[in-house]
Amino acid sequence: MADWNPALYTRFEEERTRPARDLLRRCEFPLDRPFEMLRIADLGCGPGNSTALLAERFPGAAITGFDTSEAMLEAARARLPQCRFALGDIAAFEPDDPFDLVFSNAALQWVLGHRTLIPALMRQVAPGGVFAAQIPDNLADPSQVAMREIALEPDFAPLLAGDVERREAIGTREDYYDWLSAAGRREVDVWTTIYNHPMADAQAITDWFSSTGLKPFIDPLPDDLSERFKARYTQEMDRRYPVRADGRRLLAFPRLFMVARKG
Ligand SMILES: C[S@@+](CC[C@H](N)C(=O)[O-])C[C@H]1O[C@@H](n2cnc3c(N)ncnc32)[C@H](O)[C@@H]1O
Numbered sequence: 347m348a349d350w351n352p353a354l355y356t357r358f359e360e361e362r363t364r365p366a367r368d369l370l371r372r373c374e375f376p377l378d379r380p381f382e383m384l385r386i387a388d389l390g391c392g393p394g395n396s397t398a399l400l401a402e403r404f405p406g407a408a409i410t411g412f413d414t415s416e417a418m419l420e421a422a423r424a425r426l427p428q429c430r431f432a433l434g435d436i437a438a439f440e441p442d443d444p445f446d447l448v449f450s451n452a453a454l455q456w457v458l459g460h461r462t463l464i465p466a467l468m469r470q471v472a473p474g475g476v477f478a479a480q481i482p483d484n485l486a487d488p489s490q491v492a493m494r495e496i497a498l499e500p501d502f503a504p505l506l507a508g509d510v511e512r513r514e515a516i517g518t519r520e521d522y523y524d525w526l527s528a529a530g531r532r533e534v535d536v537w538t539t540i541y542n543h544p545m546a547d548a549q550a551i552t553d554w555f556s557s558t559g560l561k562p563f564i565d566p567l568p569d570d571l572s573e574r575f576k577a578r579y580t581q582e583m584d585r586r587y588p589v590r591a592d593g594r595r596l597l598a599f600p601r602l603f604m605v606a607r608k609g
Contacts, residue, residue, distance in 0.1 A: 348565045352393040352421035354557035359395055361543050365601050366396040366451035369480045370403055372535060372605045373447060382406040385472070387445040389436045389479075390453020394422030397429055400449060412439070413453075437463065444472035450479040452558075452601075460517050464525040468532075471608050477526070481516060482559075483538055483602040488586035489551060493563050496578050505567055519602060526606040533607040543597040548584035551597055552576050 355362070384407035388397045391411025400409050411426075412434035413419050422431045436450070436457045448471050457463055471477050484490050497506045517525070519536050527534045545551050556564070556576065564572040587595040 347561055349417045350392070350415040350561075351557050352418055354553070355418075356393055356395065356421075357557075358543075358554050359393075361541070362452065363395045363399065364541065365480045365539070365603070366399055368539065369449070369451060369478050369603055369605070370399050372603070373403075373449070373476050373478050380406070384408065384446045385443065386410070386447040386449065387412060387439075387441070387470070389434075389439065389448065389450035389467075390456065391422055391431065392418045392453070394425040394429070394431070396449070396451040397422060397426055397431075400447075401426060401429055404447075412436070436467075439467060439470060441470055444470050444475065446472050446475040448475070448477045452480060452482065454479050455481040455516055460521070461525060464522065465529065468526060468529075468606060468608070471606075473608055476605060476607050478603075478605045480601055480603045483516075483600040485516065487598060487600065489555065489583070489597065489599075490559060492579060492582040492586060493555075493560060496575060496582065497563055499578070502563075502567065502571065502575055505571070506563060522602070522604045526604060532609060535603075535605045537603050538600055539603065540598055540600045543599060544590070544592070544594045545587075545597050546594060548580050548587065548595060551583040551587060551595060552580045554597070555579075 381404045384404055386400055386404060386407050386409045388400055388409065388411040391397045391413050394411060397409060397411040410430045410432060411422050412432055414433065414435050419431045419433060436453065448467055468477050496502065519538065523534055523536045526532060564575050567575060587597060590596055
């Protein structure tokens, strides 16, 4: 997949950061230490929008954002010089010392094998610490179904074989509850929120997903076909998200949240 595009991603920054705020609100944990002693990891930190919330909430804490995208890390470093940012793959996250808070907003869906990943991340949480993550829960939504259907059209199918089912590995709410609560004394909270984002038009929905969910579909295509894929997608968004009373489209976006406190 091509590298991420921080500028395109931050076009909808407010909407994308809202779930991170909601997740952070549930990250209260018994703090018997000053913030300066806390170690916090932001996995898949992107351009630093989620990391900025952590820095604001826990001033003085040692915060490290990890990401596999150099472009995203560069944007994050420019934005938050007081935090540390490091190249790091969530799938291989094995720090020398555990973190008091392992936080991840809208990133774990890019990593396969959650049955083993979630317990592995939980092992990196210090005693008394918290694991908190949010992932999109929208695979059955028109915005995602349309991508998979267009990928099967004759123009695109020969070039996309193998890529289209990539995100199917995400578990159910019950799976995450089980994976987080299985070992040890843990307090686990799993919930879903559906955000409804008013979007200017069908093209705006395409723009939203161009920097995220559409990437596995359009990145492998040559430029002309990538543009054609996006044009087909915009047609489908126009059809599947009807115009509302104010002329805009309402993009429903379900998201799954999980917070686990280590006893
Ligand atoms: C949708 S962005 C989320 C950014 C930010 N956390 C937020 O709250 O908006 C997903 C980020 O995960 C990163 N990412 C994807 N796969 C990754 C992996 N295996 N390890 C680390 N980061 C990854 C991407 O580079 C991207 O910056």
